[in-house]
Amino acid sequence: MTTFAAAAPYYARFRPAYPEAVYTHIRKRFRLDGTQHILDLGCGPGTLAIPLARFTAVVHAVDPESAMVAEGLKLAEARGAVNIAWQVADASRVLDLGLPEVAVCTMGRAFGWMDRSQVLADLGRLITPDGGLVFVSSLAPPEPPPWLKVIEGVGADYLGPDYRTRYGPASGPVGEPGDLLAASVFSHVETAAFEQALEFTLEELVGLQFSFSYTSPDVLGDRQAAYEADLRSDLARFDPTGRFFETRQTVCTIATRR
Numbered sequence: 001m002t003t004f005a006a007a008a009p010y011y012a013r014f015r016p017a018y019p020e021a022v023y024t025h026i027r028k029r030f031r032l033d034g035t036q037h038i039l040d041l042g043c044g045p046g047t048l049a050i051p052l053a054r055f056t057a058v059v060h061a062v063d064p065e066s067a068m069v070a071e072g073l074k075l076a077e078a079r080g081a082v083n084i085a086w087q088v089a090d091a092s093r094v095l096d097l098g099l100p101e102v103a104v105c106t107m108g109r110a111f112g113w114m115d116r117s118q119v120l121a122d123l124g125r126l127i128t129p130d131g132g133l134v135f136v137s138s139l140a141p142p143e144p145p146p147w148l149k150v151i152e153g154v155g156a157d158y159l160g161p162d163y164r165t166r167y168g169p170a171s172g173p174v175g176e177p178g179d180l181l182a183a184s185v186f187s188h189v190e191t192a193a194f195e196q197a198l199e200f201t202l203e204e205l206v207g208l209q210f211s212f213s214y215t216s217p218d219v220l221g222d223r224q225a226a227y228e229a230d231l232r233s234d235l236a237r238f239d240p241t242g243r244f245f246e247t248r249q250t251v252c253t254i255a256t257r258r
């Protein structure tokens with residue numbers, strides 16, 4: 001069981017979808033035409049796997065957290081995505097899963113949780129010569145939405161000031177100094193960013209917090225109800241209209257062989 005176990009239902013319900021432009025970008029870049037197999041590593045509830053299924057023969061969706069895969073199965077059924085092969089497994093086992101060669105491996109906000117060098121080496125053996133990797137992540141905005149300070153204040157009260165890093169992924173996103181990609185076979189890197197306007201109700205913003213590893217119900221334990229009550233009242237006091245806005249940048253980093 002991971003910190004995402006109890007977060008999984010909140011993840012499936014409250015995490016906003018990535019913008020559609022991300023999928024168009026991936027489809028065009030790799031000429032996905034419904035004949036390729038792709039892999040979504042650290043798939044969660046199929047955030048990337050389900051929308052990408054329409055462009056592929058099979059999406060192999062892999063995640064070590066069975067609760068995430070269970071949510072993914074429900075969402076895929078509801079959306080009619082029948083060509084997804086789900087597996088509960090850690091990325092370190094990717095070569096033991098009986099996967100065929102894949103054209104693309106996507107990782108949405110998941111690479112930082114993995115043994116990154118090992119995964120890159122393993123994927124070098126699994127991805128077709130003209131294929132590649134796609135990392136999708138949300139960029140922290142230069143000007144965070146003002147309500148984020150309220151949420152972080154309540155989080156710090158309950159879990160300590162460093163709670164986001166303490167319960168977050170081991171590594172930061174790709175593309176930082178000391179870039180592992182440059183040293184891997186996937187050393188040709190391109191990035192594209194897509195802007196998305198988001199609006200949350202109070203209900204959605206509270207539910208969203210339980211989808212994060214650092215404020216998941218597993219981390220909060222028996223303080224979850226008190227945390228929720230404080231968060232609700234602080235957010236309602238901060239903005240009585242109950243509408244919370246954010247402009248988010250989703251970054252798509254594509255890495256291929258030279």
Ligand SMILES: C[S@@+](CC[C@H](N)C(=O)[O-])C[C@H]1O[C@@H](n2cnc3c(N)ncnc32)[C@H](O)[C@@H]1O
Pocket residue numbers: 002004015041042043044045046047048062063064065068089090091092107108109110113114115
């Ligand atoms: C923030 S969620 C991302 C889910 C989804 N890819 C998305 O874009 O929304 C991170 C996911 O990585 C998974 N994960 C954590 N450690 C992992 C590992 N060692 N190998 C593969 N996946 C892992 C978690 O279980 C979780 O589902």
